[in-house]
Amino acid sequence: MPTISRANDVQTVITTFETSPGSCQDLLDELVEAYDSFISRQPGFIGAGLHVNDAQTRVANYSQWRRREDFQSMLRSEEMRERNRRFNALCRGFEPVMYDVVKSYG
Numbered sequence: 001m002p003t004i005s006r007a008n009d010v011q012t013v014i015t016t017f018e019t020s021p022g023s024c025q026d027l028l029d030e031l032v033e034a035y036d037s038f039i040s041r042q043p044g045f046i047g048a049g050l051h052v053n054d055a056q057t058r059v060a061n062y063s064q065w066r067r068r069e070d071f072q073s074m075l076r077s078e079e080m081r082e083r084n085r086r087f088n089a090l091c092r093g094f095e096p097v098m099y100d101v102v103k104s105y106g
Contacts, residue, residue: 042074
């Protein structure tokens with residue numbers, strides 16, 4: 001399970017997908033399947049969460065990895081490259097971005 005804390009020594013990746021109400025559920029289904037069968041089983045994976053806005057035009061994915069290299073290795077795998085092509089067909093675009101937690105509340 002991801003924990004948002006500056007004290008955690010993890011790599012945080014937030015990916016946003018721009019989609020449409022007509023393809024949002026298909027994209028979510030693809031993402032869930034990717035996490036269930038591949039991403040969550042990769043070395044260094046800690047946890048993730050999928051979020052969708054109420055208009056079903058954006059999906060946000062928050063994930064944590066032990067090291068930057070773990071995420072990059074997963075992303076560069078042939079299986080993930082194929083999955084990313086399927087994601088891309090279901091949205092107008094997406095971008096994974098690595099972040100450092102600066103401050104957390106709660």
